[in-house]
Amino acid sequence: MKKILFLLLPASLLVTESAFSQVTEKEASKFFAPKGNHRSPFKGETEACLTSVNLQFKLASREYIEKRGAGNIISWAFLEGIDEQLMQEIANEYYVRLAAKLKENGIGLSEEYRESDSYKKLVEKNSDRNREVFKKNWGVSRILTANEAPYIEYPVGMMGPHSSLGNDLKKPVGQVFITIDFAEFVLKISQSARDIQGITTTKSKSTLIPRIRIEGVSQGAKMRGDGSYALFTGRNWGYTNAIMPNDKALHSDLGYALETQASKGMPETMKRFKSNVAGDMAAIFSGGLVGNGRATGEFTYTVKADPALYKKAVLDALDNFNTYLVAYINSNR
Numbered sequence: 001m002k003k004i005l006f007l008l009l010p011a012s013l014l015v016t017e018s019a020f021s022q023v024t025e026k027e028a029s030k031f032f033a034p035k036g037n038h039r040s041p042f043k044g045e046t047e048a049c050l051t052s053v054n055l056q057f058k059l060a061s062r063e064y065i066e067k068r069g070a071g072n073i074i075s076w077a078f079l080e081g082i083d084e085q086l087m088q089e090i091a092n093e094y095y096v097r098l099a100a101k102l103k104e105n106g107i108g109l110s111e112e113y114r115e116s117d118s119y120k121k122l123v124e125k126n127s128d129r130n131r132e133v134f135k136k137n138w139g140v141s142r143i144l145t146a147n148e149a150p151y152i153e154y155p156v157g158m159m160g161p162h163s164s165l166g167n168d169l170k171k172p173v174g175q176v177f178i179t180i181d182f183a184e185f186v187l188k189i190s191q192s193a194r195d196i197q198g199i200t201t202t203k204s205k206s207t208l209i210p211r212i213r214i215e216g217v218s219q220g221a222k223m224r225g226d227g228s229y230a231l232f233t234g235r236n237w238g239y240t241n242a243i244m245p246n247d248k249a250l251h252s253d254l255g256y257a258l259e260t261q262a263s264k265g266m267p268e269t270m271k272r273f274k275s276n277v278a279g280d281m282a283a284i285f286s287g288g289l290v291g292n293g294r295a296t297g298e299f300t301y302t303v304k305a306d307p308a309l310y311k312k313a314v315l316d317a318l319d320n321f322n323t324y325l326v327a328y329i330n331s332n333r
Helices: 025-031 084-104 117-125 161-169 275-286 307-331
Strands: 002-006 047-067 071-080 132-135 139-145 173-191 202-215 229-233 239-243 249-251 257-262 295-305
Touching: 025 307, 047 084, 071 173, 071 202, 084 139, 084 307, 117 161, 161 173, 161 229, 173 295, 173 307, 202 257, 202 307, 239 307, 249 307, 295 307
Parallel strands: 002 202, 047 173, 071 295, 202 295
Antiparallel strands: 047 071, 047 139, 132 139, 173 202, 173 229, 202 249, 229 239, 257 295
16 A cells, blocks of 8 residues: 655745854854865965856656565656756856855955866866766756856865865865755655454555755765765865765755646656666556565656746755855864
């Protein structure tokens, strides 16, 4: 037996003042992963560079749980009503807001890095990076870079053109990557005690909450397109890495969804993605993925977004991220 529940709150009831308007430096230090600062590249600095500010917009989101002896549940949600033009607008606006937040705290942004050989090497090394991401255990996304700049990921480790860039310019030089999800799942499997005939009944339940949230890194130190982080290098090979761990998330309380409903098939917008996702979805709709005689939990949803409300909610969540990020930077100045 399975049960589907939607939780959709009207936007008019969700417009509240941000709970993140005041974040202390101590709170910010605890929010991000430990040991993220070495030789404090922001110490005493009034200028910094941002080489690449990237937003990863999830267009399909997946959640899975398994209960030993009872079964498992898989749920997919698909986002509709959003196009690439809107995502680019959000990325551009986010850059403006981040620059303004830094300036409020005494840090101006410079484009001095553009003429650096190290920056050109970074662009070259990242030239083949894919902006469409599809992972069977995670979802489907599209990556947009603010101001249509090159999509750059700093490599894991201290050495490389990214480190040389900060050291040569004698100021913090960084890149930002933020993952934006549009849904939260609450999945439950319950199992009754055996009756006198020795039969056990299992039930599965899926609840979908349309909600904008910033996701933390789920693959440890791997990053590079996973979760949310800001990585800076500076003079004397110093670095400041603000990495959201997987047990952290930031939300917006602003509603954006016009409609949420159970899906009867994969939306046309998803069919262009490769079999990594398509195969998973085909299995769901054929009833063969988790139908194991126990808790067969196969749930799919479509969330229809209002573009203007979606943009407002995403920028609200990103403002919350900026509040933590700048407080963390200040804690290392």
